[in-house]
Amino acid sequence: MKPTRHVLSLSGGKDSAALAIYMRDRIPNMEYIFSDTRKELPETYQYLESIEDYLGKRVHRLNADLGFDHWYDVYGGMIPSNHRRWCTKMLKLKPFEQHVGDDAVLNYVGLRADENRSGYISHKPNITPVYPFQEDGLRLPDIERILRDSGVGMPPYTKWGRSRSGCFFCFYQQKIEWVRLKETYPDLYEKAKGYEKPFEGSGNTFTWSERESLTELERPERMQAIKDEHERRRMAHERRGDHLTLAEVFARGDDEPEGDACLICTL
Template sequence: MDDGSTRHVLSLSGGKDSAALAIYMRDRVPNMEYIFSDTLKELPETYEYLERIEDYLGKRVHRLNADLGFDHWYDVYGAMIPSNHRRWCTKMLKLKPFEQFVGDDPVVNYVGLRADESRSGYISHKPNIKPVYPFQEDGKKLADIEDILRTSGVGMPPYTKWGRSRSGCYFCFYQQKIEWVRLREHHPDLFEKAKAYETTYAASGNTFTWSERESLAELERPERMAAIKADHEKRKRRNVERGANLTLAQVFAGQDADGEDDQAACLICTL
């Protein structure tokens, strides 16, 4: 039983599920603490979305990492950009700031996994943090989450209007090729900044790239972007013909039903 000393914390990622959960829990847990781990490399639409959420909640979302963003840890790790095999960004920019914010207080951490998802959340092993899953407990699925966002007036994250499927850093290495093309078209300045990180790693002499087996300089060639777009449209048509049952992320990214999706991504960044 909660004796009043337990803190209630909900982490917002800038994605639809955590936004919907914040709306869903607003009147159920009035003393909820809302936090956002700011890498300082988020899309401008993400910050806009957080302001919308704050307006609805009537409460400020506490920003973590106000002084130590991505570039600080990028320097600490010797200018080695993160990847699926080097996910220092999740550890240093998301998990550690959250655990420092919580400290040793007893905490209930609210996680936005839906009832129609089979994946599990990335949970801290600290014994004072208890994760709970209100959407799963209440049987809320994707259609319910979309309804919560629509009826509240908060709506879907604005970056979905130009086809990005996920929140997180604008240079997230989990992006699909088509999402890099869309970033190039809608935020060319951010694309250029992402390109600047693709330098030779002094310790090994290797050049690490954000997108697997392809640098952003190669990806942005007109003929290559045209080929990515054509493949994207082909996948969309194939999925329609097959009647494929896709996740929302797969729809935005134009993936096949058996292709890679958000199951692989850092949940703390994308929920």
């Protein structure tokens, strides 16, 4: 009988990075994987290299030959959304399940003890999720400490206002994050706009951002309105004494799509 495999999926986010650091010496034979959609932010790849340096081990990249554009064509040009999460299924979950096959696997997930949410993870009977942070009572300050003490630090994309990992056009981005993407990577913003075209199955045009196209969102007056609203919310939290992190400020916004973000993409 094969021994049980220990697998930790990195997303490029702070929680999975901290978990990899936390588990490095506890599970020496841990496998680290990253499902590459080929649409990640440049900082995500940079962050993975920092994590690899700390671990002293290569993070195995999945999806080397089938990226987002392949499946976008397969689905007839339908942009994924909270209700059409084919991107998570085909680019994250399926490659992960193919990688582990039928082996018995413990899949380490970076949900913290201060989180009360679920998400999109594998339900194959041979894959058992494990939640070390919840089991050990680790909360957000602990994750920040782990990253700081290791020297890996927070994901570099947080410096310009992005709160989550995932594709640069992830539909879970808030309006303010689209504005920051436009300002920081105008070329990537233009590429994201290129996907917003009539869907051949119905003629309807799907958009990344809820209720408006990226062409509408990038109008100067609209971008300023989004910035003003974001600043108003931030100051309101500050006046109440809510000492929130960047991610927490975003999470309390009023333009977050319904449903839970995909754990395999964002942790």
